[in-house]
Amino acid sequence: MQLRWFALVVLSLLMWATPAQAGRFLQWRFREAENRLTFSTDTGVQPTAQLLSNPTRLVIDLPGTQLGRSSVNQRVGSLIRRVRIGQFNRFTTRVVVEMAPGYTIDPEQVQFLSARGRQWSVILPEPQRIGQQQQTDNLSIPNFRVTQNGFFIRTNATRLRRIDVDRSRDRRTIDIEFKGADIPENLLDLRRVELDRYGVEEIEFKDDDRLILTVAPDSPDWTVSGGSLGLSIVPRSGRVLDNDRPTANDDPIIIAVPRPDPSTAPPPTTTLPDDFRVPNARVLTMIDPGHGGKDPGAIGIGGLQEKDVVLPISLEVARLLSERGVSVLMTRSDDRFISLQARSAASNRARADLFVSIHANAISLSRPDVNGVETYYYTSGRRLAETVQRQILSEISIGNRGVKRARFYVLRHTSAPSILVEVGFVTGAQDAPRLADPAFRDQMAQAIANGILIYISENF
Ligand SMILES: [Zn+2]
Structure with missing residues (x-):
């Protein structure tokens, strides 16, 4: 009897302690003598990093992390001048290290060290005056520039999709095709640019959506990524994130951050740009x-009914998708019975x-210990399922039961990719009280909607 009472107290304490968010930013420090920034979070995080210019700043994003207090904007030294920390979007804390005007750092010398993904040290090289390095790279070709880790093409388009990278068997050429941006005409007229930089001998502009790099056989793979001002041709290690504050001269440089201990790190995430929209409502x-x-x-703990949990989540997903320009239909938007056949048929x-x-x-x-989220597909929905499941786990601290294949009626009889x-x-002791909580349901809806939007941004 007493033991049971004790177990209940422990259980409720555990439930109370379960944070709604994946992680919390704890503290930071900058040691000027070592050019070392340290910060910590209460759960493992996989930061992403990029270098922006004018002024040069190292932008570190911590996905799945809440700052949970007011922003920081603090002077820390002379050449490495300022540290700014803020909540970049609902789920990402952003740490910005800003150099003095006219100074930059070599992105290849930025070093990230972590302990279990929770304690991070970022060691910066000594800032250098901007000048010498850039001059040797100045090819004076309009719309084309050599940057500090690759090449930049100015275009008016922003949203790349269907990037197709194909390296020849002898590893000497890399054929990159993409949709969503056009290579400027002056470069197409020029046909090719000889470079001999970063192991790239030349870039041939094959078509307005295709370029071919001739590279040294030991060169890494390259790809294009889209920023708000144009295309970056970069080593294939990361994507360009949404800019801190884009200016006319910004060429984001991606800095590779080593993965922390995989057992404590959340799965890798994709950041959906804040301004992402589906044009012309063309995805239904x-x-x-x-x-x-x-x-x-x-029917679960306390009589909690599934139909009452899933309707508000679905309505919120629909609202969030519409807000981003997605056309949305619902099989039901109120409390009514619909057969499985009718659901697939409507779609x-x-x-x-x-x-x-x-x-x-x-x-x-009798199994309150079973908790967690899982996503099913039958055939064509596999990648959508993986994207949504990954997004939920990156935004919400909840058990991961994985992506699974199952012969559910609606998955088998719907022609669209379905999940x-x-x-x-x-029935879960952890999940049930949260599923009964409107704030949690909104958070779940947000994560599902973000997963769908990321899938759309990559596939349509
Ligand atoms: Zn059900």
Whole structure:
């Protein structure tokens, strides 16, 4: 009896202690003598880093991290001048280290060290006056520039998609095709630029959406990435993130951050630019809240009904997607019964591009220890399932039950790539109180919507 009471107290303490967010930014420090910035978070994080110019600043993003207090803007020294820390978006804390005007750092010498992904040290090289280095790289070709780790092409387009990189068998050429940006005409007229920089001998502009690099056989793979001002041709190690504050001379330089101990790190995440929008409502997504009406779905702790959990989440997902320009239809938007057949048929009739069914899981009430999120696909929804599952885990601290293949009716009979997200267990001691909480449901909806938007940004 007493033991049981004790167990209940421990359980409720654990539930109380479960943070709604993946991680919290704890503290930071800059040691001027060592050019060393240290910071810590309460859970493992995989930062991303880039170097922006004018003034030169190292921008470090911590996905899945909440600052949880007011922003920092502090002078820390003379050449490495300022540290700014703020909440970049709802789920990302951004740390910016700013150099004195006219000074820059060699991005290849920036060193990241971590202890279990929670304690990070960033050691910066001594800042150098901007000048010499750039002059030797000045090719004076309009719309083309050699940057500090690659090449930059000025274009008016911003949203790259379907990037296709193909390296020849002898490793001497890399053929890069892409959609979403056009190589400027003066470069197409020029046809090729001889470089001999970073192991790249020349770049041939094959077409407005295709370029071929001739490289040394030991050169890394290269790719293009899109920024707000143009294309960066960069070693294939990372993507360009949303700019800190883009100016006319910004060429983001991606800095590779080593992975911390994988057992404590959250899965890698993709950042959706804040201004991402689907133009002309050209992607149609069918959102399918499970159950409804006479069919309550699973019933869990305290009588929590699946149909009441999944409807508000689905409505919020629909709202968030519409806000970004996605066309959205729902199989139900109120508490009514819809057959499985009718759900798939509605999607097929509307020729939806994506189908996302939202459910909550259940197991016997005697198994409150079973908790977590899982996402199902049957055939074509696999990558969508992986993207959504990964996004949920990066934004929310919840158990990971993985991406699974299953022969659910709606997955088998819907022509669009389709997935079924189980947002947690109504029978789970950890999940149930959170699924009953409107704030948590909104957070879950946000993560699912972000996953769908990332998939759309990569595939449409
Ligand atoms: Zn269900």
